[in-house]
Amino acid sequence: MRIRSEQIIFFLIISILPLSAVVYVSYEHSQEVIRNSVNTNLLVATENTGKAIDNWMDARKDDIRIISSIAENSEKEKFREYLSSFQNEHEGVYQEFFIIDPDGNIIFSTNPANAVPFLKDALEGRLFISDVSLSSTTNLPEVIITNPIRKNGTITGIMGARVSIENLYMIIEGIDIGKSGEIFLVNNKGELIFNKDRFRILHENINNNFAVKEVIYEKRGVGDYINYKGENVLGSYYWLPLYRWGLVVEQNRDEAYADMLTLEKETAVISIFAVFCVVLVAIVISKRMTEPIESLKNGASSLVKGHFKTISVTSKNEIGELTEIFNQTAEELLEIRKKLETKIELANKDLGEKNTKLILANEELKKLDNLKSDFLSMVSHELKTPLSAIRTSAEFLGSEGTIEPDIRKEMLDNVISNVDRLTRLINDILDLSKIEAGKMEFHYEKVNVEEIAKAAIENIRYLALKNNIAVSMELPENLSPVLADRDKIIIVLNNLLSNALKFMYKGGRVLLSAKEEGNDVRIRVEDNGIGIDDDKVTKIFDKFYQADSTSRRKTGGSGLGLTISSGIIKAHGSEIYVESEPEKGSVFYFKLKKYETK
Amino acid sequence: MIKNIDDKIVELIGKNENISTNEISRIIGIPEKEVERRIKAISDVRQKIMIVDDEIATLLPLKRSLEAEGYSVIEAVNGYEAIEKAKTECPELIILDLMLPGIDGFEVCVQLKKDERTERIPIIMLTAKDEMRDKVEGLEMGADDYVTKPFNLNELKARIKNVLKRSQEI
Numbered sequence: 001m002r003i004r005s006e007q008i009i010f011f012l013i014i015s016i017l018p019l020s021a022v023v024y025v026s027y028e029h030s031q032e033v034i035r036n037s038v039n040t041n042l043l044v045a046t047e048n049t050g051k052a053i054d055n056w057m058d059a060r061k062d063d064i065r066i067i068s069s070i071a072e073n074s075e076k077e078k079f080r081e082y083l084s085s086f087q088n089e090h091e092g093v094y095q096e097f098f099i100i101d102p103d104g105n106i107i108f109s110t111n112p113a114n115a116v117p118f119l120k121d122a123l124e125g126r127l128f129i130s131d132v133s134l135s136s137t138t139n140l141p142e143v144i145i146t147n148p149i150r151k152n153g154t155i156t157g158i159m160g161a162r163v164s165i166e167n168l169y170m171i172i173e174g175i176d177i178g179k180s181g182e183i184f185l186v187n188n189k190g191e192l193i194f195n196k197d198r199f200r201i202l203h204e205n206i207n208n209n210f211a212v213k214e215v216i217y218e219k220r221g222v223g224d225y226i227n228y229k230g231e232n233v234l235g236s237y238y239w240l241p242l243y244r245w246g247l248v249v250e251q252n253r254d255e256a257y258a259d260m261l262t263l264e265k266e267t268a269v270i271s272i273f274a275v276f277c278v279v280l281v282a283i284v285i286s287k288r289m290t291e292p293i294e295s296l297k298n299g300a301s302s303l304v305k306g307h308f309k310t311i312s313v314t315s316k317n318e319i320g321e322l323t324e325i326f327n328q329t330a331e332e333l334l335e336i337r338k339k340l341e342t343k344i345e346l347a348n349k350d351l352g353e354k355n356t357k358l359i360l361a362n363e364e365l366k367k368l369d370n371l372k373s374d375f376l377s378m379v380s381h382e383l384k385t386p387l388s389a390i391r392t393s394a395e396f397l398g399s400e401g402t403i404e405p406d407i408r409k410e411m412l413d414n415v416i417s418n419v420d421r422l423t424r425l426i427n428d429i430l431d432l433s434k435i436e437a438g439k440m441e442f443h444y445e446k447v448n449v450e451e452i453a454k455a456a457i458e459n460i461r462y463l464a465l466k467n468n469i470a471v472s473m474e475l476p477e478n479l480s481p482v483l484a485d486r487d488k489i490i491i492v493l494n495n496l497l498s499n500a501l502k503f504m505y506k507g508g509r510v511l512l513s514a515k516e517e518g519n520d521v522r523i524r525v526e527d528n529g530i531g532i533d534d535d536k537v538t539k540i541f542d543k544f545y546q547a548d549s550t551s552r553r554k555t556g557g558s559g560l561g562l563t564i565s566s567g568i569i570k571a572h573g574s575e576i577y578v579e580s581e582p583e584k585g586s587v588f589y590f591k592l593k594k595y596e597t598k
Numbered sequence: 599m600i601k602n603i604d605d606k607i608v609e610l611i612g613k614n615e616n617i618s619t620n621e622i623s624r625i626i627g628i629p630e631k632e633v634e635r636r637i638k639a640i641s642d643v644r645q646k647i648m649i650v651d652d653e654i655a656t657l658l659p660l661k662r663s664l665e666a667e668g669y670s671v672i673e674a675v676n677g678y679e680a681i682e683k684a685k686t687e688c689p690e691l692i693i694l695d696l697m698l699p700g701i702d703g704f705e706v707c708v709q710l711k712k713d714e715r716t717e718r719i720p721i722i723m724l725t726a727k728d729e730m731r732d733k734v735e736g737l738e739m740g741a742d743d744y745v746t747k748p749f750n751l752n753e754l755k756a757r758i759k760n761v762l763k764r765s766q767e768i
Contacts, residue, residue: 377697377726377727380726380727380728381697381726381727381747383726384726384746384747384748385653385656385726385747386656387747387748388656388726388747388748388749389655389656389657389658389659390748391748391749391750391751392657392659392660392663392748392749392751393658393659395659395663395750395751395752396659396662396663396751399663399751401666407662410658410662411658411659411662414655414656414658414659417655418656
């Protein structure tokens with residue numbers, strides 16, 4: 001599960017638990033308060049109604065008492081006048097005043113309509129209030145209040161009044177008990193004696209009503225029940241013992257608890273709002289918390305892939321610090337990586353170079369190996385060919401039968417020339433071995449260049465003549481003598497000159513020249529012969545190498561002349577250089593140090 | 599083509615024993631000297647052996663010895679010449695040196711064995727190369743024998759005879 005969802009759930013748990021507890025407690029509390037206030041309101045209304053009734057009735061009772069006392073002492077006429085004005089004063093309340101004698105005869109009435117049976121209580125000297133009944137004259141609900149009339153302590157009659165309670169009703173109706181409130185008065189049988197619907201009064205028994213049942217058992221209290229209309233109501237009931245009336249104040253339960261419904265709604269709305277807020281806050285907080293983590297994660301994964309970009313630090317908390325550290329680490333890592341890559345690249349390059357070198361070295365070795373076997377087969381060939389010729393010549397000469405003299409001569413010449421050839425070859429090989437082993441002895445002395453040049457040319461004169469090649473010499477006068485081994489330099493010059501003669505077209509020219517160059521004398525052998533191909537120039541100093549292998553046999557060289565010459569000149573601290581162009585000719589030259597007189 | 603010329607020369611001589619080389623030259627359209635050379639070659643009934651070596655002088659005793667034995671000996675000093683002469687002169691045997699300038703003896707052998715005109719000519723390789731692999735290579739390329747220098751003249755002659763005998767039997 002992602003941190004974000006975890007955080008939201010966590011927030012929900014830790015916020016909703018106390019939130020719901022608080023909501024529950026406050027809801028319960030508010031409900032209790034509302035219930036109490038509703039009950040209190042009802043009770044107050046009931047009590048107020050009861051008080052209003054009491055007040056009104058008390059006033060009536062007082063009126064009767066006063067009138068009773070007046071009746072004791074007044075003249076009949078005056079009393080009648082007084083009652084009449086009293087009646088007017090309380091218009092509609094007092095329907096009739098009357099006086100009954102102790103036997104029950106009506107002896108006085110302001111409105112002698114119907115006789116009212118006297119009442120036992122009155123005779124016993126107490127004020128009496130009758131049950132509510134419909135007036136025989138007006139057909140309106142009324143009570144009869146009787147009070148004894150005393151003369152000198154003896155009850156002489158009963159003062160009575162029929163009192164219309166319409167007036168009281170109006171007072172009761174004036175009491176505010178809420179829109180859906182309803183006030184009932186019932187007698188002890190459960191018959192309605194007050195209702196806003198006057199026609200129901202004394203025509204309807206509602207003792208199946210819970211509150212009515214309770215109240216006619218002279219109980220007081222508050223109940224929650226279904227009333228006669230089938231409505232859910234809250235009812236407060238109150239017994240008025242003096243008049244044997246049950247007072248019931250009912251209020252529609254929904255209306256009474258309207259606040260509670262509002263409270264429920266409000267609680268729900270607030271709860272939902274709170275949860276919404278919590279979720280919102282959780283989302284915002286978790287986003288703030290997880291965003292840097294997310295960018296860290298992305299940064300890390302991009303770092304792994306190798307294209308890291310610095311993560312922006314959005315907060316200064318631990319995650320922010322972590323991000324900064326991560327950035328630094330990543331940069332260092334990238335730098336290290338770069339360095340490593342460079343190193344690897346260098347190493348690879350180095351390895352590549354080494355590999356190339358190794359391959360080259362290997363090729364070189366192979367070449368050397370080939371050269372070695374070439375060299376061996378050359379030596380083998382060079383030695384075995386003349387040997388073969390000598391052997392076969394001898395065999396031929398030794399064979400049976402007659403041999404003609406010129407053929408015998410031919411064979412003997414062949415033997416001699418091949419022996420010479422072998423001798424030359426062996427001398428050359430010995431010289432070369434000495435040079436290579438550093439064991440050739442050199443006797444350095446003052447050498448006149450002209451003298452050795454002439455000697456060298458003299459040596460090849462016969463060959464030059466035979467091939468019809470002009471060999472000339474070109475030396476400046478007073479050329480400085482050189483420090484060299486005379487005999488060895490003559491060998492070198494002979495080799496160079498005879499090479500020039502060998503690789504030459506008939507009628508060519510060879511020039512031996514020398515000139516001073518600083519402390520050196522440069523000696524040059526130049527021909528206009530066949531020249532040497534560029535790719536072969538470097539090889540001509542190799543043992544047995546011949547630039548044109550067709551030429552070897554014709555020229556009769558051992559293939560060691562240039563190698564030996566080069567070795568001799570190197571021993572003199574110099575080198576033989578060659579410049580050549582095919583078909584045009586070649587130039588060989590080397591320098592020798594001037595002989596310095598001390 | 600070449601054979602045809604020889605055949606024509608033979609035909610002309612057959613018709614007229616006294617025909618001059620000059621006449622033959624005119625009829626066929628080749629130089630008189632060529633006619634003479636061809637007539638000499640046609641009339642030479644000796645077995646012809648070609649020796650190939652760039653240092654032909656060292657084989658002089660062999661040449662003289664073979665001539666004394668009654669063979670006709672022709673020479674070639676390099677690979678190209680050897681191939682060319684093998685085609686024109688039709689030697690019965692070739693003694694071939696391996697270390698030749700230009701194309702070496704092995705290559706000459708290969709070329710000769712490829713051409714139907716020369717493939718049947720037996721070859722004896724004669725060389726200073728005495729390593730076993732060279733011998734094997736030479737024999738694998740179709741050489742009939744392999745002799746190393748320095749060689750015994752009588753031994754070589756005996757081998758030549760054997761090879762010729764074998765090739766004639768076939």
